[in-house]
Amino acid sequence: MVFESANPSVVRSVRQRDLLNSWLRLYARQQTLPRLAEYQPERMKEELPDLVFYIVDTSRQPVRFIIDSDSTRISTAYGTTGKGRDLDDYLGPIMAAVVVPVYQECLRRALPTYTVSMIDDVHGRAVAYERVLMPFSDGDGVNHIIASLKAISEHGGFEIRNLMRGPHRVPVPKVHAVIDRDLFHRAPARTRAGDIVEFD
Template structure:
């Protein structure tokens, strides 16, 4: 799977833009990986259901990803909790080749990756699965943690989230795979209205 170069304007979800902006505020001054402990976006509790935290295990090659939490949306979409398991084991041989390249690109480039995959739910509704991966470190130069924000949306309106990724009525089809490596500068908002989205160059 190849990843194109892009800037933050490609990210559709306003909340994912907010999460990315918080990461950029930490990254921009030194153009270096932020520490995971310093990442404290606003309204974080509102996003818990859509966030998954990973520990990157570099003891083997290629690196593997330990699920350190499990957002309720991911647990519903995949049919079970994965906390404490390696992501490749949790995904299995069908989903692994579709999902894992984004994680490996994230640690290789040490930059956020963003993907959109399309999948049908059990009722045939087409669902867009949007995944934003943010890399962090523990003070060194390697990526030691990843925070994933997972969003699902369907133009059909309602859809069935349970076992969305496990039903295998269709394998997720990637329609967008990018590394966010352009214009990585944080800019303050031009308007002061509460709730405005911070603009990114």
């Protein structure tokens, strides 16, 4: 799996960009991975249904990613809750072969990763599945990852139930990126006339 080099503007979702910007502010301030306890985005509560928290277990090889939260929408997409389970076991061998390398790259690079994959729902409607992974450290390498997962369809409505569990529904990768450029967050700047200029 090949990952392109990217800056934060690669992230399409405004809400995911907000989450990433909160991570970038902490990273830029310390020039090191933030601690999980420090990460407190303004809209964290609103985003919780689309977030999954992982414990990175480096005591075993290969490294295991342990699901440490329940996520309503994600559990619906996968058909079952995964709290306390290894990501590999939760996904099953076919889906794990597509998904787990993204987590491994986030761990290896100790930087956010971003992916977009396409998958059809049970009615054949194309759905874009966007994933942002953000690594955290308590001082000894990456030991936590937060995943923001968004499913979006140009058709508007789609069936999220068991979206990722159909026997023939394997996501087709469209974007694989490591966010390794412009690792800082620039707040909006004011011009002399008082207008606000937004930076990407």
